[in-house]
Structures are given as C-alpha cells and as structure tokens.
Amino acid sequence: MSHEVLVLNSDYEPLNVCNLRRAVVLLYLGKADVLHTHDDEAEAHLLTGEGDALPSAPSVLRLRYHVKRPLPDLKLSRRSIFARDNNTCQYCGVQTRDLTIDHIVPKRAGGGMQWDNLVACCRRCNMRKGDKMLHNSGMKLSRPPKRPRYVPYISLTKYINGTKNEVWRDYLPVFHDVGGADNYAATA
Ligand SMILES: [Zn+2]
Incomplete structure (x- = not known):
C-alpha cells in the first residue's frame, strides 16, 4: 500500500x-x-x-x-524523458526500467539535447542504432517525440x-x- x-x-x-x-x-x-x-x-x-x-x-x-505559484518550468532530464515515454523504448516498444536515452540525430551530426531529439531507448535498440541517422538505421519511432504541452x-x-x-x-x-x-x- x-x-x-x-x-x-x-x-x-x-x-x-x-x-x-x-x-x-x-x-x-x-x-x-x-x-x-x-x-x-x-x-x-x-x-x-x-x-x-x-x-x-x-x-x-x-x-x-x-x-500561489508561478507555472513551473518543465525540466529536460533523463527522468522526464523516461516519464514522457512511459518507460517504453520508442523503437521496439519494450517497457523496461533498463533504458537509455537515444539522440535521434546523433550528437556527432549536431543533434542536440532537446525534447524532440531525445527518446527513451532500450539497450538493444541503442546498440542497433548506434551513431546512425534515423533514415539510415532501418528503425522507426513509435511516435514523434515532443515537448509535453501540459506542465504539472x-x-x-x-x-x-x-x-x-x-x-x-x-x-x-x-x-x-x-x-x-x-x-x-x-x-x-
Ligand atoms: Zn528497443
């Protein structure tokens, strides 16, 4: 309880x-x-x-x-990305606590730390995608990542x-x- x-x-x-x-x-x-x-x-x-x-x-x-409180900031963090993505790998759909963060556009290619470039990703998919661009990886996102509009x-x-x-x-x-x-x- x-x-x-x-x-x-x-x-x-x-x-x-x-x-x-x-x-x-x-x-x-x-x-x-x-x-x-x-x-x-x-x-x-x-x-x-x-x-x-x-x-x-x-x-x-x-x-x-x-x-009275001002509207809070929505902080970009590993935890908030995992929360947004419901602890689910955004490539294969597995739900696990053992997740990592994938840069959709890799850092090497200039991909940044933004809500729309970061997704929860299982280790297997992370290995598979590696440093590739999404269109070269043969992988698909289950939904386009966005900054949540609702800020609790x-x-x-x-x-x-x-x-x-x-x-x-x-x-x-x-x-x-x-x-x-x-x-x-x-x-x-
Ligand atoms: Zn996966």
Whole structure:
C-alpha cells in the first residue's frame, strides 16, 4: 500500500505528492481537509491493534488556503524523458526500467539535447542504432517525440505515477502528450 498523499491547492490543482507524516502535520495544523482516504481498513486496524480503528490514512488532501505559484518550468532530464515515454523504448516498444536515452540525430551530426531529439531507448535498440541517422538505421519511432504541452505542478514522474491511482486520477488533468495519459486511456 502506498503512503503517498496527493496534495491539492484550494482550487483542486494538484500541487504536490507528500508522505504520510507531512500530510498528518498539515491536517494537525488545520491547513488541509481530507478528500479521500486509503480504503484499506485492514491496515487501519493493524495500526491501532484494537477495535476502534483510526480513520484510514489520507490519500488526497485539499489545502484550506490558496498557494500561489508561478507555472513551473518543465525540466529536460533523463527522468522526464523516461516519464514522457512511459518507460517504453520508442523503437521496439519494450517497457523496461533498463533504458537509455537515444539522440535521434546523433550528437556527432549536431543533434542536440532537446525534447524532440531525445527518446527513451532500450539497450538493444541503442546498440542497433548506434551513431546512425534515423533514415539510415532501418528503425522507426513509435511516435514523434515532443515537448509535453501540459506542465504539472508536481513532477512529470509523479504525475504519471499518480495517474495509475484510481482515486488520484480524477484530480490529475488528462494529457495526451505524456505516457500517463496513455495509461489513463487504456484503463478508463
Ligand atoms: Zn528497443
């Protein structure tokens, strides 16, 4: 069971994912209300060890006040590329944790570190493509890579993992440029 808690702004914008301890502090200070709990009653009984079970652990909180934040930057990183591509090799479609980053136009040929030149790639495909240009490699991309248009307040990785949680999903805007949105479509 996950003890991660989704924190929403007062206008329901997802702000953060925090741990249970931080969530309890927010509640204790009266700064937030519980919208959803983990409905794992067994766990709640386990915690108290007696009949009068504590309410189960919060899963989604909403702040009582509005946090004003500028729109965050979307940082280009290995992790955010893997998240955008849903940990899936963009050549052969294998989903694995053992991924590397492929420069579609190789560095040697002037290919840069941009959202549209970097894709998640398994080691096998990376070996196969090597330093070749895409049109000389005999390989095909499963979709053209783009900079995600939707920039969540929470990190792209947390956003995409969050879309796998049925309760959280209702609060996470659907966005089709990132891997999580594909999961959403597949399971909705
Ligand atoms: Zn591959």
